[in-house]
Amino acid sequence: MGFVIRWVFAFVLLAATYNPTEWNFVRWSAANAETNLSMTVLFGLVLLVGYIIYLRATLRSIGIFGMVLILAVVGTVLWVLYDQGIVNLDDPTLNTWIALAALSVVLAIGLSWSIVRRKLTGQTDVDDIDE
Template sequence: MSFFLRWLFALLLLTATYNPSPWNFVRWASENWQAQLPLTVLLALVLLVGYVIYLRATLRSIGAFGMALVLALVGALLWVLWDFGLFDLSDPKLMTWVGILALSLVLGVGLSWSIIRRKLSGQVDMDDVEDA
């Protein structure tokens, strides 16, 4: 359940920022930034904090190579689905949603990696602790 919640929050963060529907921050901010600049800046900073938390945790836990590996696995899965005729690449809106889903999986795995690793290997990860 904990992985699901971390992934869900990553998906919400990405879709709140941008998605093909008219309900996203990028579209709203481009239309309203002059009339509501303080609110636009506040919401942008809230989203930025979310990205910093997710990206920092992901880079610390699985690194750039791990991020590329998770994206490669998602890409290979999509390729298999396309090869079996279960997936259509011609719809740009669908491809945007697939990209958002793929990125949310990378962030969800990155934030949950210590839990996943502990369950698979039985080993516990600890943050680097400096002596005071």
């Protein structure tokens, strides 16, 4: 259940930033930056904090290579689904949602990897204390 919660939060973070609907930060800030600059900056900083948390944890646990590997696996699953006729990639809106789901899976795995590794191997990841 913990992984699902991390995935949902990653998906919400990405979808809140941009999605094909009109309900996202990019479109809202473009329309309201002049009249609500303080709110735009506040929401942008809140999103930035979320990205820093997810990206830092992901980079520390699986690194760039792990992120690319997970994206490759997700992309290959999509390729198989497309080849089997299960998914049609002609719709740009669907493609955007698929990209959001794929990126959120990468972030969720990155945030969860230390927990999975500890359960599988019994080894604990310890951060440097000098930071």
